[in-house]
Amino acid sequence: MKAKNTLRGAITKLELEIKHLETRSKDSFRIPIAPTTWALASEYFRQFNCYVASPGAFGPTASEFLHGMMDPDVLVGSLIGVEAALESWRFFTLCFEDVRMELKDMKMPTPDTLVASTTTSVCVTNKTIRHVFPHLIGDWGKLSPLATRLVGETLVMKGSVLFRWDSSTDKVVKLHSQTDMLTSMLNLLHSLEDVSRVFDKARIALH
DSSP, X not given: OHHHHHHHHHHHHHHHHHHHHHHHHHHHHHTTHHHHHHHHHHHHHHHHHHHHHOHHHHHHHHHHHHHHHEEEEEEETTEESHHHHHHHHHHHHHHOEEEEEEEEEEEEEETTEEEEEEEEEEEOOHXXXXXXXXXXXXXXXXXXXXXXXXXXXXXXXXXXXXXXXEXXXXXXXXXXXXXOHHHHHHHHHOOHHHHHHHHTTOSSOOO
């Protein structure tokens, strides 16, 4: 009886060791992939913030980074190509001041997809009205009362950025960004009617 119990104990111990080794084997396969993906995504936001702070100084570095990270035919929203991603960065510098995108969280719903939660803050200036909301400018270039309320205000917007990788090339093949400007604008103006007027002929989407 004692020998039988000893044998059972040895078998149980062996089974546990096998499961432990299997777990370690799986982990050793996963670990090199995820941190690299997370690191690249984190670097994307660092590069973005450097670029919007000083496009002239960081433009070449940002371009080199995006070309190294992305497939030449990457899908950026509804556009194709790495330059489309860089153009979206240029848009921020053209239209807003004090741009900052803060990375809040990252998740991988699938092995080849990473979704980053973000908070983006921008300051509305006269150039914002000119480039994004030109319909709020009246005769002789005078700002409408609604535009005057916006200038100098900071919009804080929640959003997300989706990255999809091609595992065979380790390149990003899809990049999709969305930012909830509608909620931020509503918090600022406290009127759905005014928000509707702001976005009625705007050169930017609501999200």
